[in-house]
Amino acid sequence: MSTLLSSKNENLLNYINRFLEETRGLSLFEAFEWIFKAFENPIIISSNNYFLAPHSVLENPNTHILRGNNLYQLTELKFNKVNNHFMEHEMISLFKMDDIPEKGSNQIENIPLTKNDFALFIRTWIALECLAYDKKLLSNRYSGKLPIIQYQMVKGQFSEAIIKIYSIINNYINGNSTLENKSFNVFIHNEIDDCMNTLINLTGGHGVLTETVSRKIYLSFVIKNLFVESE
Known part of the structure; x- marks a missing residue:
C-alpha cells in the first residue's frame, strides 16, 4: 500500500x-x-x-x-x-x-495517515473554506457607506482567524513527533475550536449566519468528537 x-x-x-x-x-x-x-x-x-x-x-x-x-x-x-x-x-x-x-x-505496522492526521486536515480545510466564504459575503454587505469587511473590528477578527489557522499548521508540523501525545493533540484541536468560534462571531455576530457556514462548522465539531480523544 x-x-x-x-x-x-x-x-x-x-x-x-x-x-x-x-x-x-x-x-x-x-x-x-x-x-x-x-x-x-x-x-x-x-x-x-x-x-x-x-x-x-x-x-x-x-x-x-x-x-x-x-x-x-x-x-x-x-x-x-x-x-x-x-x-x-x-x-x-x-x-x-x-x-x-x-x-x-x-x-498495518506503520499507519501512514492516522485519525489525528485526518481530523486535523479536514478541520483546517473547513476553517479556511469558511473564512473565504465569510470574507466574500461580508465584502458584499454594507453598513453605512462602507463594506462590513472594511471595519476595524472585522479586520481584527479575520487577522486573528488567519494567524490561528497557520499557527495550527506550524505547530502540527513542528510537533509531529509528539502528535500521538494526547495532550498535544487536544491542544491543537482546542486551537481549531478557537478559530471556529471566531468564524461564528464573524457570521452570526454580524447578522450573516448562513447555512453553508453553520453546516461546515457543525461538521467540524462532529469530527472532533469522533476522532479526537479528550484528556
Missing part, C-alpha cells in the same frame, strides 16, 4: 500544502475524496465504531476501512447509516459499524 504521505518528516508540509491547494474551492465531500484516494486503493479512516464518508467512496468495490492498525474490506463489515440532515447537505454520511471482526484482512 502506498500513500502520498510516505515520510512525515520530509513530506508533511508538502502534503498538507498540496491538499489545501488542490481542494481549494471544492465541496466538502470532494475534500474527503482527495484524502481517501491518496492511497493506492481508497481507504476510509474510522474511529472506534464510526466513520464518515462520501457516497462515491462507498460505491468503489476496492475501498477499505482502517480501524486502528486493522485494514478491512467493505465486504468484511456490517455498518448502518446514522441519519443526519446537516451532513446530507454536504453529501457526507455518518456510519456505525456492528459485529466488527477482531482482525481485518490486512494489518
Whole structure:
C-alpha cells in the first residue's frame, strides 16, 4: 500500500500544502475524496465504531476501512447509516459499524495517515473554506457607506482567524513527533475550536449566519468528537 504521505518528516508540509491547494474551492465531500484516494486503493479512516464518508467512496468495490492498525474490506463489515440532515447537505454520511471482526484482512505496522492526521486536515480545510466564504459575503454587505469587511473590528477578527489557522499548521508540523501525545493533540484541536468560534462571531455576530457556514462548522465539531480523544 502506498500513500502520498510516505515520510512525515520530509513530506508533511508538502502534503498538507498540496491538499489545501488542490481542494481549494471544492465541496466538502470532494475534500474527503482527495484524502481517501491518496492511497493506492481508497481507504476510509474510522474511529472506534464510526466513520464518515462520501457516497462515491462507498460505491468503489476496492475501498477499505482502517480501524486502528486493522485494514478491512467493505465486504468484511456490517455498518448502518446514522441519519443526519446537516451532513446530507454536504453529501457526507455518518456510519456505525456492528459485529466488527477482531482482525481485518490486512494489518498495518506503520499507519501512514492516522485519525489525528485526518481530523486535523479536514478541520483546517473547513476553517479556511469558511473564512473565504465569510470574507466574500461580508465584502458584499454594507453598513453605512462602507463594506462590513472594511471595519476595524472585522479586520481584527479575520487577522486573528488567519494567524490561528497557520499557527495550527506550524505547530502540527513542528510537533509531529509528539502528535500521538494526547495532550498535544487536544491542544491543537482546542486551537481549531478557537478559530471556529471566531468564524461564528464573524457570521452570526454580524447578522450573516448562513447555512453553508453553520453546516461546515457543525461538521467540524462532529469530527472532533469522533476522532479526537479528550484528556
